[in-house]
Amino acid sequence: MKKEIGETRIVFVFDRFVVKIARIRPVKAVKKILSFGTEYLSVGSSVFLEYLIGGLIGNIFEQVSYLSLHKILRSRLSPTCFCFFGFINIAKKVSEIPRSYNLDQAILRSHIYSFIKYYKIPGKLFDTHTFVKLENYGFYKNKLVLLDYGNPWMYELFHKFPNEMKLFFQVLEEILKKRRKR
Numbered sequence: 001m002k003k004e005i006g007e008t009r010i011v012f013v014f015d016r017f018v019v020k021i022a023r024i025r026p027v028k029a030v031k032k033i034l035s036f037g038t039e040y041l042s043v044g045s046s047v048f049l050e051y052l053i054g055g056l057i058g059n060i061f062e063q064v065s066y067l068s069l070h071k072i073l074r075s076r077l078s079p080t081c082f083c084f085f086g087f088i089n090i091a092k093k094v095s096e097i098p099r100s101y102n103l104d105q106a107i108l109r110s111h112i113y114s115f116i117k118y119y120k121i122p123g124k125l126f127d128t129h130t131f132v133k134l135e136n137y138g139f140y141k142n143k144l145v146l147l148d149y150g151n152p153w154m155y156e157l158f159h160k161f162p163n164e165m166k167l168f169f170q171v172l173e174e175i176l177k178k179r180r181k182r
Contacts, residue, residue: 008054013093017081020062020089022055056086058150063089065155073162076169078140078147094138094145101180108134111175119164125157137172144173 002013005023012019029051036047063083066074079092097103109132116126130136136148149158158165 008050008058016093018078018091018093020055020059020091022053022059022087023051024053024055025051053086057152058086058148059083059089060086060150061152061155062091062150065149065158068155069158070162072166073158075141075143076145076165077149078138078145089150092140094140094147096138097134097176098180101176103134103176103179105132105134107175107179108132108172111172115164115168115171119161121157121161121164125153125160130154144169144176 004011004013008023010021010023012021029048032051033048060083062077063080066077066080069077078094080089081092082088082090112126112131115121116123130146130148130151136146138145138147
């Protein structure tokens, strides 16, 4: 078993499945909102909510996104099996992208920004936290999948631009295959 601690969730990785537990951090949330001061109240309140319920929202949106998407797009998300009111999310384990693929963040970022610009996708929907980090991708049943897709923007992106997202994964998969052959 491997344990990873993020800002909003703790992830336990087992042989065949992954358990994501929401982190509820009221003390850190209060400290963050106080550090912003009154002139940044709207920014501070969003950070406050992120530390307070961000993990719950992430787990819920992963479950909702996975269940609501058409089969073709759903196959590009790591499968979520069960969610208990956002507190616990159980997903199938996917394989990490091997280092032999030799893809760095700059190449990935370039592909993503070109894709956003070409298809005129609003930048706020294409969450760079999720898409630019190579560790947010893996392989499941020999298909490239996204691991961390638990936010409202991702849900909106997949529903408003399904064909574009399908193409995004196909192109990224081809880039990875070409990089591996080098």
